[in-house]
Amino acid sequence: MFFSSNALQQFRIPGPTQSILLVACILIFSASFPHDCKAQSDRTLEKQSIKKDIQKYRINISKLQEGIASQQLQIQSSKEKKRNLLDELAQIESRLFSQLKKLHDLEAEMNKQEYLIGVKETELQKSQRAKKAVQHHLQERIRAYYKMGEIGVANVAFSTESMPQMLKFRDSFTSLIEYDKSLIKKYRKSIYELQQAKETLNLEKTVLHDFLSQAKIEQEATKTIKLEKETLLKQIETQKELHEQAVMEMEKVADNLSNSLDALKRKDTLLDQGFLVDKGKHPAPLSGKVTALFGQERKNRLGVKGKTKGITIATEGTNRVHAIFDGEIRYASYLYGYGNTIIIDHGYQYFSIISRLEKLLVKEGATVNQGDIIALTGDTATLMEEGVYIEIRHGSTPLDPLQWLDNSGLVLP
Numbered sequence: 443m444f445f446s447s448n449a450l451q452q453f454r455i456p457g458p459t460q461s462i463l464l465v466a467c468i469l470i471f472s473a474s475f476p477h478d479c480k481a482q483s484d485r486t487l488e489k490q491s492i493k494k495d496i497q498k499y500r501i502n503i504s505k506l507q508e509g510i511a512s513q514q515l516q517i518q519s520s521k522e523k524k525r526n527l528l529d530e531l532a533q534i535e536s537r538l539f540s541q542l543k544k545l546h547d548l549e550a551e552m553n554k555q556e557y558l559i560g561v562k563e564t565e566l567q568k569s570q571r572a573k574k575a576v577q578h579h580l581q582e583r584i585r586a587y588y589k590m591g592e593i594g595v596a597n598v599a600f601s602t603e604s605m606p607q608m609l610k611f612r613d614s615f616t617s618l619i620e621y622d623k624s625l626i627k628k629y630r631k632s633i634y635e636l637q638q639a640k641e642t643l644n645l646e647k648t649v650l651h652d653f654l655s656q657a658k659i660e661q662e663a664t665k666t667i668k669l670e671k672e673t674l675l676k677q678i679e680t681q682k683e684l685h686e687q688a689v690m691e692m693e694k695v696a697d698n699l700s701n702s703l704d705a706l707k708r709k710d711t712l713l714d715q716g717f718l719v720d721k722g723k724h725p726a727p728l729s730g731k732v733t734a735l736f737g738q739e740r741k742n743r744l745g746v747k748g749k750t751k752g753i754t755i756a757t758e759g760t761n762r763v764h765a766i767f768d769g770e771i772r773y774a775s776y777l778y779g780y781g782n783t784i785i786i787d788h789g790y791q792y793f794s795i796i797s798r799l800e801k802l803l804v805k806e807g808a809t810v811n812q813g814d815i816i817a818l819t820g821d822t823a824t825l826m827e828e829g830v831y832i833e834i835r836h837g838s839t840p841l842d843p844l845q846w847l848d849n850s851g852l853v854l855p
Contacts (some may be wrong), residue, residue: 485713485716485719488713489710489713489714492709492710492713493710496703496706496707496710499699499702499703499706502699503699503700506692506695506696506699507696509688509692510689510692510693510696513685513686513688513689513692514685514689516681516682516685517686517689520679520681520682520685521682523678524675524678524679524682527671527674527675527678528675530671531668531671531672531675534664534667534668534671535668537664538661538664538665541661541664542661544657545654545657545658545661548650548653548654548657549654551650552647552650552651552654555643555646555647555650556647558643559640559643559647562636562639562640562643563640565636566633566637566640569629569632569636570629570633572629573626573629573630573633576622576625576626576629577626579622580619580622580623580626584619714789715790716767716768716788716789717769717788717789717792718790720767721845721846722845722846722847722848723848724766724767724846724848725764725766725812725813725847725848725851726755726766726832726847726849726851726852727755727763727764727765727766727794727796727830727832728755728757728762728763728764728819728830729755729851729852730755730756730757730761730829730830730852730853731755731756731852731853731855732753732754732755732756732844732852732853732854732855733754733755733756733828733829733855734750734753734754734829735750735844735855736750736751736752736753736840736841736842736843736844737749737750737751751833751840752795752831752832752833752834752843753831753832753843753844754827754828754829754830754831755830755832755852756828756829757829757830759819759820760818760819760820761818761819762815762818763796763799763815763816763817763818763819763830764812764813764814764815765786765811765812765813765814765816766786766846767786767788767794768788768809768810768811769786769787769788769789769794769809769810770786770787770807770808770809771785771786771787771804771807771808771809771810771816772785772786772787772793772806773785773806774802774804774806774808775802775806777797780797780798780831781797781827782797782798782799782800782801782802782817783796783797783799784796784797784799784802784804784817786810786816791837792834792835792836793833793834793835793836794832794833794834795831795832795833795834795835796816796817796830796831796832797830797831798819798829798830798831799817799819799830800817800818800819800821800822801817801820802816802817803815803816803817803818804816804817834846
């Protein structure tokens, strides 16, 4: 027992002092004992089903979280690949720029080489024409020289010129021929040198052409690599977007599952509060006519007035009194002003109080189920107050029993 006999004798209905003490009694009960409410069989099955669903949701959420983590790793990998490709593309762009500059330089050098070849070709043609002209003059001089023949007695005899003059003329003519010869030799040398220079320039042009061709091949190869890298970059970007979309969808599904899980948890918690869930469905402890309503001003047979905190059900003779819901017996004994009283803790600070009982059939600490017979009524128990008195409290707050009970077995005023 949780109260001494002297303390319990301080309760009396319906006086205000007794009500205060009853509130204190209930508060002590709610603070002293944990919830130990055994659910009904159908609620137990439902709770088992909810537990399975909760476990299933947790497994699915865990799998989704693993999937999200995997997708996020893929996204990170895609980002790293993208960064690497962008670096490679930057290097390729730099290489292409260098190759383009090289091509421009080679083309400029090629143009310069062609210009030099053209200059040498012009000089060569000029030298060849000059050589040809000198050769022509030389041939004419030689022909004239041979026509003149040797200076003999006949030439001297018949010439108008003197011998010294003729010898001087011959020497001058011979000098001209030698000069022409030296000039031709000079032009031949110049032509040879020009031809050698032209060949050298052509050879350099060929080399430059090869360099230019190779540079163009390298440039095309670099462009191909760039195109491949850009294509790969687009693929990686597409994959990253797909992974991000997958993460968004999985997070949405995970949120929905989490919301469903929270709803199941709330439902599971609510099922633990079966007394609250079945509000308005609890069977009355016994059938009969309700003679006193909740909050009604009443006067007992001793003339004491007060506002009732519960209801009274009229009864005659011996009747069975049933537990209105599962719970644990917190008090089962005589209570001054109430008579024989049973207080049942239904969990979550919900209590039902039934008093003015003839015989108590349960003991403190016992567990009862809804519908269990817990007491009997009798005429002796209702000598001071008529009918069986019923209260329902949440903590220290009295509640209207008619809002919690199934009234189909009661006759209301």
